[in-house]
Amino acid sequence: MMFPVNMEEQDYTTYCREMLTQLMTSKVSKVCLDAQELILTMISHFSLDITSVYNWSMVDPKVAGWLLNPDHPPNTFTEVVKMLWKDNHQECDQDADATTLLCQDLSQLLDVMELLRRRLMDCDLLDLYLNVEMKLTPILAGMEYHGICVDPQRLINMGDILKKRIGMVESDAYKSAGHRFLLSSHVQLRTVLFDELHLDEKCENRQKLARTSVNNLKSTSESVLVKLQHLHPLPKLVLEYRKLEKMKSTYVDGILACIKEGKLTATWDHTSAATGRLTSANPNIQSVPKQPLEITEASNKQPAEGDKHETTSLCAREPYIAREGCSFLAADFQSIEFRLLAHFSKDPSLLKVFQGDDKKDVFVELTSQWMNVPPGSVQTTDRERTKRVVYSIMYGVGPEKLATYLNVSAAEAKGFISSFLRRFPGVSRFTHKCIEECKAKGHVRTILKRWRLIPNIKSPNFFLKSQAERQAVNFVVQGSAADICKLAMILVGKQLVERGLRARLLIQLHDELVFEVADEEVDSVRGVVKDIMQSDDLLCDGKIKLQVPLRVSISVGKSWGRMTDSE
DNA sequence: CTAGCGTCA
DNA sequence: CGACTGACGCTAG
Numbered sequence: 001m002m003f004p005v006n007m008e009e010q011d012y013t014t015y016c017r018e019m020l021t022q023l024m025t026s027k028v029s030k031v032c033l034d035a036q037e038l039i040l041t042m043i044s045h046f047s048l049d050i051t052s053v054y055n056w057s058m059v060d061p062k063v064a065g066w067l068l069n070p071d072h073p074p075n076t077f078t079e080v081v082k083m084l085w086k087d088n089h090q091e092c093d094q095d096a097d098a099t100t101l102l103c104q105d106l107s108q109l110l111d112v113m114e115l116l117r118r119r120l121m122d123c124d125l126l127d128l129y130l131n132v133e134m135k136l137t138p139i140l141a142g143m144e145y146h147g148i149c150v151d152p153q154r155l156i157n158m159g160d161i162l163k164k165r166i167g168m169v170e171s172d173a174y175k176s177a178g179h180r181f182l183l184s185s186h187v188q189l190r191t192v193l194f195d196e197l198h199l200d201e202k203c204e205n206r207q208k209l210a211r212t213s214v215n216n217l218k219s220t221s222e223s224v225l226v227k228l229q230h231l232h233p234l235p236k237l238v239l240e241y242r243k244l245e246k247m248k249s250t251y252v253d254g255i256l257a258c259i260k261e262g263k264l265t266a267t268w269d270h271t272s273a274a275t276g277r278l279t280s281a282n283p284n285i286q287s288v289p290k291q292p293l294e295i296t297e298a299s300n301k302q303p304a305e306g307d308k309h310e311t312t313s314l315c316a317r318e319p320y321i322a323r324e325g326c327s328f329l330a331a332d333f334q335s336i337e338f339r340l341l342a343h344f345s346k347d348p349s350l351l352k353v354f355q356g357d358d359k360k361d362v363f364v365e366l367t368s369q370w371m372n373v374p375p376g377s378v379q380t381t382d383r384e385r386t387k388r389v390v391y392s393i394m395y396g397v398g399p400e401k402l403a404t405y406l407n408v409s410a411a412e413a414k415g416f417i418s419s420f421l422r423r424f425p426g427v428s429r430f431t432h433k434c435i436e437e438c439k440a441k442g443h444v445r446t447i448l449k450r451w452r453l454i455p456n457i458k459s460p461n462f463f464l465k466s467q468a469e470r471q472a473v474n475f476v477v478q479g480s481a482a483d484i485c486k487l488a489m490i491l492v493g494k495q496l497v498e499r500g501l502r503a504r505l506l507i508q509l510h511d512e513l514v515f516e517v518a519d520e521e522v523d524s525v526r527g528v529v530k531d532i533m534q535s536d537d538l539l540c541d542g543k544i545k546l547q548v549p550l551r552v553s554i555s556v557g558k559s560w561g562r563m564t565d566s567e
Numbered sequence: 568c569t570a571g572c573g574t575c576a
Numbered sequence: 577c578g579a580c581t582g583a584c585g586c587t588a589g
Binding site for chain 1: 568569570571572573574575576
């Protein structure tokens with residue numbers, strides 16, 4: 001490429017922008033390490049419109065390397081080269097020099113990419129690579145570019161409330177322990193709870209108190225504290241302290257530290273999860289709590305009220321605000337992994353649960369059946385528990401673990417699992433099929449042929465083998481759901497551009513896409529998003545048929561913490 | 568049960 | 577002293 005030297009600065013910028021834009025949209029194959037970063041840099045530097053980068057096409061060796069071996073992705077070009085070398089030649093000792101030589105020379109980029117392309121083709125991953133992963137790259141760059149607006153003042157106010165409450169809990173804890181100690185230290189807490197107060201000895205079923213996995217010490221985990229909370233006021237105070245601290249350090253101070261120029265800019269990575277899911281970091285937006293934290297403030301202001309307590313609820317998502325004249329629009333695939341299990345297992349009674357257009361929420365329905373209450377009065381916490389239980393069983397939970405979830409005996413939990421699996425016999429058939437396939441081929445694949453190599457499936461170690469079996473099953477379902485969400489991001493993005501709608505994708509929460517939409521376009525965007533995500537053509541223009549329809553629910557709001565369902 | 572990331576000691 | 581690890585806790589299914 002040629003760049004003229006004697007040109008006015010403004011013309012030069014324009015020239016470069018034109019030049020690079022032409023290059024990016026041309027059919028020429030472009031190999032770029034960390035393509036997402038390059039796109040982000042170019043958007044920022046040339047102030048490009050996000051929509052203009054959606055059809056940029058590049059190939060990124062690191063993404064290819066990840067797709068080939070998602071559990072051990074290469075982090076540098078050197079590692080990409082080494083990976084190819086190792087796969088092609090078993091005896092790599094004498095080739096060590098050649099490897100280092102190649103690594104030093106980025107001019108080998110094209111050759112390396114060609115090798116990668118062949119490998120992708122041989123492994124039947126090329127289509128996924130070109131049409132899903134690389135198409136997603138500009139979308140992620142766009143998400144990183146515009147970021148999310150957060151109201152810092154609201155965060156600061158939340159921080160103040162938390163700080164006050166933490167101080168009160170601390171002094172209460174010191175009183176009940178008899179002395180000051182570091183509440184955040186598990187070691188010190190262990191001493192106070194067990195060596196000084198001997199709470200474990202007072203606990204009726206002390207055998208069942210958990211221990212730390214490594215040193216087999218007495219654990220101070222939530223499950224233990226819950227069991228001890230009726231014996232002494234301290235455990236309850238520690239539990240509250242931890243909740244408050246977590247909220248303050250991670251979701252108030254942590255978020256505040258990530259705000260730059262009034263907005264929150266996370267980094268989005270599609271090569272850090274082996275299942276194909278996206279991750280976000282700095283901050284991890286995907287882990288901002290959904291449920292508000294209830295705080296009981298002792299009301300010292302109104303002594304007349306006696307021991308009445310004022311309760312404030314702090315919602316970590318509340319400070320996330322749509323820009324002026326815009327609203328958030330969230331589109332959520334309803335129980336996508338459960339539906340995919342129905343698809344894969346072809347279990348008739350499970351298919352029946354999802355067939356038809358009905359707007360019922362499966363987890364609400366199941367909760368209402370199990371708890372014997374009308375669907376309308378199912379609490380969100382109960383629904384959430386049902387969801388956990390269903391997924392736990394799907395992925396092979398043991399009776400002991402399930403028993404702690406449900407707070408029942410292990411025997412009851414065992415009965416629960418077997419009755420669930422009896423009701424949906426296709427589930428076990430599917431799990432066995434996955435495991436057999438994995439044993440035979442050494443890997444399993446998702447609906448879009450994404451693969452995961454699981455060598456431990458043949459391990460002589462029982463724990464490792466069992467874990468591998470659960471991973472194999474989980475990968476097929478979770479990975480397929482990730483595939484579908486990625487397709488949705490790509491197709492919705494394309495459609496919004498084509499219709500000239502100015503809706504920008506801000507957040508992906510695995511099965512949910514959050515857009516920022518101009519108020520007057522909310523209705524049109526809702527229509528487009530819902531149509532695309534529920535369309536039978538979502539999967540490769542209908543080439544892949546699902547046994548169950550996908551259903552999407554939409555909610556809209558000015559703040560991420562106050563979204564309301566929207567038909 | 569499976570995926571992640573952030574905080575703290 | 578800074579890098580690393582384990583335990584914990586938040587998310588998503």
